[in-house]
Amino acid sequence: MFRIVILLGFLAPVAAFGQRQTENVILVTLDGVRVQEIFAGMDQAIAEHSATDEYSDIALARERYWRDSAVERREALMPFFWKTLAPQGVVLGNPERGSRVLVRNKIKWSSPGYVEIMTGAAQAEVVDNSERRYAHKTVAEFLVSELNLAKTQVAQFGSWDGFKLAASSTDDAFFMNGAYEAIPPALSTPEMDTLVALRADIQGLWEEGSNDVPTFRLAQHYLARHQPRFLWFGFGQTDDWSHADRYDRLLECLHLTDRFLSELWSTLQSDDFYKGKTTMVITTDHGRGRGAADWQEHDESIPGSGDIWIAVIGPDTPATGEAGPLPTVYQGDVAATIVQLFGLDPGEFNPDAGPPIAAVWGEAEMSDARKKSYKQ
DSSP states (O other), X not given: OHHHHHHHHHHSOSSOTTXXXXXXXXXXXXXXXXXXXXXXXXXXXXXHHHTTOTTXXXXXXXXXXXXXXXXXXXXXXSXXXXXXXXXXXXXXXXXXXXXXXEOOSXXXXXXXXXXXXXXXXXXXXXXXXXXXXXXXXXXXXXXXXXXXXXXXXXXXXXXXXXXXXXXXXXXXXXXXXXXXXXXXXXXXXXXXXXXXXXXXXXXXXXXXXXXXXXXXXXXXXXXXXXXXXXXXXXXXXHHHHHHTTOHHHHHHHHHHHHHHHHHHHHHHHHOTTTTTTEEEEEEOSOOOOSSTTTTTOOSTTSTTTTEEOEEEESTTSOOOEEOOSOOXXXXXXXXXXXXXXXXXXXXXXXXXXXXXXXXXXXXXXXXXXXXXXXXX
């Protein structure tokens, strides 16, 4: 009976065919965040492993984030995501609920993952994190051309230059901002200039990446001033702390990022340009190892590296919450989902891309009628 009730509620469409409400999409990526923390919060095995590290304060992390059940732990770690955002949309990727989201690229590193998200397919030539552009057109470029948008109306901000390079096949397709870049004077404000300076002064864990805090603040200022139709926030420090084997700092970073999501959502709901017309897509580029011995790393040889998750919250998505059981979804399906949210034809973007994610429209599989209704 329980599964029947869930299925009936899940299949009920949020809006009738032809009544698409999304006019803007905000993409948020949290680098290298495992399904284990998203769906179950603090991991006991990794915490015990980290307790032997003299630099880790696992005792404080336990006090803040350990609870008896997985639901309580994830709500303690990411309270806004689970108590406010998730109930208003759909969250995919919990294998315990019969929902899996997988990476198709073989490398299971960051650049291959972001290129897969932005182009809709795994690209064989992206085999590492080399900082270069690739020839494949991205969903962001497609939106600029198909919606006839100004270059300021599509934007990307990231704490690592790899985000910028994955966002577009050319340097000047739209506004992009890398790890330590200034904002052009015509687009900036004194507050934004101050944040740019702080990026250079605040040391990141690794030299290649800047701190997520000024990056987020810069993007927030840009959002308020220029009102982009599509904006990609790329957060990187969750991956940094994981590679550094600092589980305590990873948990704190996730908790901070949850607060960023709260501030971003509040901004969207207080601005008439975005309120009721904006869909937020939140996901990650790759998974990580599943146990205490390998959770720090990720690649094709480490089980769990291809397991990811996706959350979508917006006016065209039913209030499903955590969904499953469902057919497997893939990382490359994000691009077609964004295209269709804008009422465009995913087939015209990239015929080889994965399909739109049916669950975003409250369906187990995307019907032909629903596909047609969003091609307006």
